[in-house]
Amino acid sequence: MREDFLHYVWQHQYFDKADLRTTGGEEIQVLRPGQRNADAGPDFLNARLRLGEVEWNGAVEIHLRASDWQRHQHQVDAKYDQVVLHVVYQHDAEVHRTNGSLIAALPLAARLAPDLLGRYEALMQAPPAAALPCAPLLSQVPQLVRILMTERVLLERVEYKADALAELHRHLGQDWEATAYNALAAAFGFQKNSEPLARLAKAVPLSVVRRHRHDQRQLEALLFGQAGMLVENEETTADDYLRDRRQEHEFLQHKYGLGAAALAAHEWNYLRLRPANFPAVRLGQLVGLLHRRPSLFNALLTAQNVAALTEFFAGATAPDYWRTHFRPGRLGKVPALGKSSIDLLITNVVVPLRVAYARHVGEPALVESSVALLGELPAEHNQYTDVYQDLGFEHRTAADSQGLLALHKGYCAPRRCLHCAIGARLVGGNKGGRP
Known part of the structure; x- marks a missing residue:
């Protein structure tokens, strides 16, 4: 089991909440699980919890074992003093803040539905060489979920490239x-x-x-x-x-x-x-x-179509x-200069450059029209995109190709299945994975 599975379980509250109590016997009510923290510090911020008779607003930290708190040196890191609940798979140690105060703990090992854990393990047991860990299970995922995920990661990929060009623009003295x-x-x-x-x-x-x-x-x-x-x-x-x-x-x-x-x-x-x-x-x-x-820039910015x-x-x-x-x-x-080379220049430079500029000047319509250019370009075929096409993913335009490449690089290759709508659907099941 990986820690991101427990993140997924906590975020979606996929565990048995009957008579939910801390290891110290206090009743727990989860009023708000918090938001995932992508930066340094606790895993979930701005959580709202009732522990016993007291309502807390703070952070939630998640570990496979409670003793990971000491192993990660959180007991000497003031960023973790805001943690009000330590969610763990196995509770093998008490943990404390930098001032020595005890942090309430919630062990989940006995509260996870066997079918939820089984679906997760089935996904994670794919061989390392498998391009898509979920390939044998994809028939269980509606086509709409695949399309929406591909569209989401397409935008992530364009944003990533636009961020790099925005940084280049800053480095070059704001000269477009x-x-x-x-x-x-x-x-x-x-x-x-x-x-x-x-x-x-x-x-x-x-x-x-x-x-x-x-x-x-x-x-x-x-x-x-x-x-x-x-x-x-x-x-x-x-x-x-x-x-x-x-x-x-x-x-x-x-x-x-x-x-x-x-x-x-x-x-x-x-x-x-x-x-x-x-x-x-x-x-x-x-x-x-x-x-x-x-x-160069004015021409690339004002071009109306491919x-x-x-x-x-x-x-x-x-x-x-x-x-x-x-x-x-x-x-x-x-x-x-061939058509395929020009298509790559439009995909990798023109679209993200226009998006970076549109964000800089606050023109959301330009972002939309720039990303739409990818829909006018033919699909790119390579060893990665062809795998997804063979598995039934839509692959007609460069927008599809860019989405599939982003899916491979950002989710499938690093096995970030629970961050992917497809993997989350498979683990959670048709009813959201609630036990």
Whole structure:
């Protein structure tokens, strides 16, 4: 048994309350179980309880064993002085506040219905390799519960990404254009090269890009030079384009004092990448976007639909050289930025960026319209989403995909079943799990 099971039981009051008493014999009435505390301190805050003749407003702490109180050092932590009831599975010790006063205890081992505990154990006994612990039991869960849970975690995932961009916006001095620039730069790395591209955006800050974005030659020199992709070697010795951009980069690097921030060629990842995803190809596409789209944030914010956003990205083509070279000095026909890549940029940058801005200025309608963009995009298929689709989860749009990925990462993989509406439904049963 895990402690989160007892949290679930207490939150929903799924235990026998007949003649409910503390270990000291005081009658207990639960007037309000309290709210789950996600921060440091007791598990449930603002509980309202009657112990004997006295009504208490305070906190409830939950442990599998009462002795866990000492093991967690709560007896010397003043945050736990507000606890008025210690709810435990097994009562094997008395516990006290920092001033030595005794805390009332409620043991639950004899008050849990066997069928409730059995459903919980059935869920928890799934093998570690199982993608969904509840897979054998899903037929017991109505489709509506699955849909509502997927929608809930979709919003959690978008909020999480928006929070990261809001923090980036704060770090960049409340500059939304700089936020869009840095977010897009990292996103053009498409996971394998997201980290070095994010560092490249810092190595060439938007204040410098703004001065040269109208001049494609200088923009190429700045970004490819700072990326360490203009170095001379056996493949590039006779390449006039690279020689010209290298000379321009040396001048601009000295002018802006950018030398210390430059990346080295070995910092880019090529392992298991198709040539169309090579870092020089993606950087060329980013350069084309920066040159041809002088106002990134405004365009991303005001686009009315996915079609407009797709044209925004697809219409900003890479410079000529980087449409014919996969790597510096190496010829090859390079495809343009593809539809699937654009869909990922909209999903991972545009939607959370718009949501972060909407929250910042207080426009809930913009949050709703931005999340709705995901419903216009096709579903993403990968090893995780396909498992859920095979089990009957709806999977038609990117909104579904994002919800399923959030469900996997936030609930199924870490086995947070009792925090999930699906797992809670299975444990609680059709009547809410009350004994």
